[in-house]
Amino acid sequence: MQSSNKSSNINPRTAAPPHGPSTSASPRYAFIDFLDVGGTMTISQEIANLTEDSVQDLAEENVQIGLIQGTVVGLRYYTGTVNRGEMVSLVREPQNPYDRNAVMVANVYGRQVGHIKKELAAPMAYIMDNNLARVEGVVPYGQTNKFSMAVNLTFWGKEENRDAVHNQMRHHGFKLGTEFKGYTTQTSLSRSLLGLSSKMSAIPLTEEELKNAFDKLFDDLMEDKTREMEPAEAVYTSLLPHQKQALSWMTSRENSNDLPPFWEEKSGLYFNVLTNFAVKERPEKVLGGILADDMGLGKTLTTIALIVSNFHNGKPLPLEQSEGSSSTCKMKSTTKDHEESNEAVSSSHLKRLHADGVCADTTEEDVPLKKAKTTKKTVKKSANTKKGVVLLDDLDFAAALECSSSQVGPAKKSAKKGSGTGKVSSGGSGGSGARATLIVCPLSVLSNWLDQFEQHIRADVTLKVYLYYGAERKRSVKLLSEQDVVLTTYNVLSSDFGNKATSPLHKVNWLRVVLDEGHVVRNPNALQSKAVLELQSERRWILSGTPIQNSLKDLYMLLSFLKLKPFDVKEWWSRIIQRPVNMGDRVGLKNLQVLVKGITLRRTKNSKVAGRMLVQLPERRVFVQHVTLSEEEREEYEQVRKEGRKIVGRYFEEGTIMTNYADVLAILVRLRQYCCHPGLVGKYTGADDPGTPSELRERLINKITLVLNSGSDEECAICLDSLRQPVITYCAHVYCRPCICEVIQSEKEHARCPLCRASIKTKELVEYPGEETQAGAATGESWRSSSKVDALMSNLLRLRNEDPTVKSLVVSQFTRFMDLIEVPLREYGFSFTRLDGTMAQKNRAKAIQDFQDSSPGSPTIMLLSLKAGGVGLNLTAASRVFMMDPAWNPAAEDQCVDRCHRLGQSRDVVITKFIVKDSVEENMVKIQKKKQELVDKAFGLKKSQDPKQTRIEEIRALMEI
C-alpha cells in the first residue's frame, strides 16, 4: 500500500528516512507516507476515517475542558505549512517507532506539519486514546522558525471527563487553563478560529434565533441567479422562465473559473479566509452544486437540459441527428466494437427479453418493471400526439433492463466527436474527454427519468441513455464511458461498490455525476455514501427538495460529495461550521449561509421572479359543506356523546385523563366515526378493570388498533412526529417503539410513562398486530347510507351531470369508510379506483395509472386514504377533492390536496370539506385553526409547548367540557 520511495520524497532535506524501517504497515501510521503533493484526496479521506472511528464525534454535549499552549516540533522534516491563525488537526500515531505516544500535526489540507513535543504528547496520547477529550489545535503566530512553533490546544470533551483530563495533564506537569495567555483577541471570527472560548465572542444566538436561521437557511437562494439561458435545440420541451434561470445558473457553476467559496487570491497565493490556509496552486474548482428547488419545479427537466446544453467548453452535447423520424428505426443493436448497425431488432424478440428481465431481477422491488410498461404506453402515445418525440424507442427500456442491447449510436460521428472517450475510460487520463453523465437515483424515480428523457428530448436526435440496472447490466467500462447518460440506482451503485473492487461505475471518468434525491445519502458511514464519494467526475450535482433532513450534519455529506474543501473532511466541517453554529456563533452561521448560498439554488412554489409567481398554478378554492345529521343519526350520536362526556368528565375530575388517554381517544374516534357513518363504529371495549395479562393484552391490542385504524394522524408524545412502529403501554399510551425504548433504557427500572408517570417496562409494550385484522366488517348484509354519504353522492352526481370529464378525489382517514362509500359508487355506476396504505406497491401504481389516464371510460373517482402515498404522488387528473372527515393535522390535508394541485394541473381545484354540524368535527376544525395560527406565528414554538397540556386542552375542547 505504501512505498518507502514515497516517504523519501517528502523528506527532501534529509537523507535519513524519518520513520525508521519502512516496514511498518499499520494504516494509521502508514498513511503519512502518502503525503505527496498531489494526492490530497486520499489523505483527506484517510484523516476523515481516522478521526471518525477513533475519536468521539464532536457531539453537542462536548464542552471545553481546558486550553494549553504546546509546541509543534520537527517542522523541517515535512512539507506542510501553516499560517498565523490557521487550524491544524492532531492525529495520534500509535505505531510511530520512536514514540508510541506520538501525536502528529497536520494542516487543513492533510499535509503533515510536525509532531507535538514528546513530553506533551505523552498525556495527550492517553487522553486521546481513551476518548477523554478531543484536542484541536490552532497555530497562533504561524511559523517563526524552521524547527518548531507554538500551537494553541483546546480540549473538548464530556463534562464528566474534565477531572480525568486535568489530572492526566497535571501528572505530566501541565496545567490546563481557560485562556491562552499573551494572546489578544481580535475579531470574533479569529477568536472562534483560535479555539478561544465562545463566551467572549459576541452574544451567542438564542435557540430560537438559531432555529429560525436554520429554517431560513435555504430560503431566498435565488437573488442574482435570475439570468436565463436557452437550452440546446435537442430539448423539445420549452423551459419555463425559472427553469431557464436554473439552467443558466447550473451552466455557470459548471463552467465557472471562480475560486470555490472562501478562497481568495492574494499576491500570487490562494488563501482560504476561514482556515487561513494558503497555497500556491489554485484550489481545485468545485464544478456543480445543489439544486434544491421544491418538488414539482422541474429539477429533472432542468438537469436534462443541462446535460444536452453544456458539454465541454460551454458547447452543446454533440448528438447524432437521425434521418427518419420513425422511432423504431433508432434501435441500435449493441456491438461493442463501434460497429455501425442500424438494423432494428425485432420487437417480439425484445419483448421476450423484457419478460426475461422481469424475472431476472431478484434483488429489488419490481416497480420499475411495472413502470416499464407504463413507459411503453406513454411513449407510443406521445409519439402520436407530439411530433414523434421519442428518444428511446419504446422497447429500449425493455432492452436496457435486459441489458443485452443499448443505444450505442452510429459510432462514426460520436467516436470522432468524443474522440478519446474510450481512452479516458480505460486509461483514466485527466478527464477532459469525459462524455457521460451518471445519474444515481432511488429506484422509485428511475422510470420517471426514462419517461422524462423521452418526453423532453427531440425525436430526431439520438441521446445515448443506458440503464445500468438489473442482473444483466453490462459492466463494460468502455460501453459506459461512451454513453451520454447512464442511469442507475443507489442500490446498484453500492452493491457494485461493496461486492468487488471492480465496480465499473467507479472506473469511468464521468463528465458529470448527478445524485437525484441526494438527501437519501446522508449517513457518511453508510456503504452507499462511500460508493457515491468514490465516483470520479469533473462535475457533481445534488438534486434534492429537502437538502437538510434532520440536522446540519446532513449537509456535511453533500459538501463531501461536492469535494468542497476543506469541508469534505469531517473535522474541518465540524470545527468551522457545525460546532460554531450549534453553539450559537454568529460568525459560524454567517459562514454557513455564505457557503450554502454559493453552491445552492432553491426556489419554492411561492418564490417570485420579478414580482411574479414562479409557477402559476390554477386557483384553489376550499368550501366547507356543513352536513346535518338525520334525526336518527343525531339521536345515536348524542347518546354516544353523553356516555363519552360522562366518562371523560370523570377522568378530568379525577385528574386521570392521561392515565386513560387511550380510552379518551377511543371515545373520540367513535364520535368521529358516527359523524361519517354509523356502520363504521366497531365494537367498543370499555374501560373495565384490567383482567389477567392476556385479557389486558387483548384490550390493549383493541385500543391500539382502534387508534391506528382510525386514520387519525396520532402523534408520538416523545418525538412529536407521526407514529413509527407503534406500541401501546400497559397504561394504554401509544408511542413509537424506538422512542419509548429509549426512555426506558435511560431511566432503567425507574422508567415511567411520559404521559401518565405509570411505571413501564420494555417487555410490557404491546405491538400493533397488523393492518388487516378487521376488514370488510361494515360492508356486509344490509347497507344503509348516512347523511355525509348522501351529501357526497349528491355532489358527485351533480358534477357528473355538469361535466363528466371532471375527476374527483374522495379522501377519508377511515379506510372502512371508503369501503362503505364504494357501495353507492357502484350503485350509481361510477367508475373508481382506490388508493390506501394497505395496498401493495404494484396495485398502487396501477390505481394511480388508471386514474391519471384521461381516455373515456377511465375512472373518474379515486378513493384516497389521507396518508396514502408519498409526497411525490401525482394525481393531477383530479380537480375536485372531497375531504370526508377533518384531520387532526391540517398539514396532512394540505399535502393531500397538493397531490392534485401541482404542476401539471390545468383546471381550478375545488376542495369540499364535509363537516357535521354541532359535532366533534366542528371542534376539530377549531383546533386545526389554532394549530395553524401557531405554525404561522413562529417556528420554534413547538418544543416549548407542553404536548401533554396541549392534548388535555384539546380533549376539553373536543368534548366541550
Place this chain on the structure above:
DNA sequence: ACCGCCGGGTGCC
C-alpha cells in the same frame, strides 16, 4: 537553534 544538549578536548594565571 541568536537555543539546549551531548560528548570530546582541554586544563594556572
Place this chain on the structure above:
DNA sequence: ACCGCCGGGTGCC
C-alpha cells in the same frame, strides 16, 4: 581533572 570550562556537532517523534 573521579572536576569545570570551552566550543563544535547536532537537533522531531
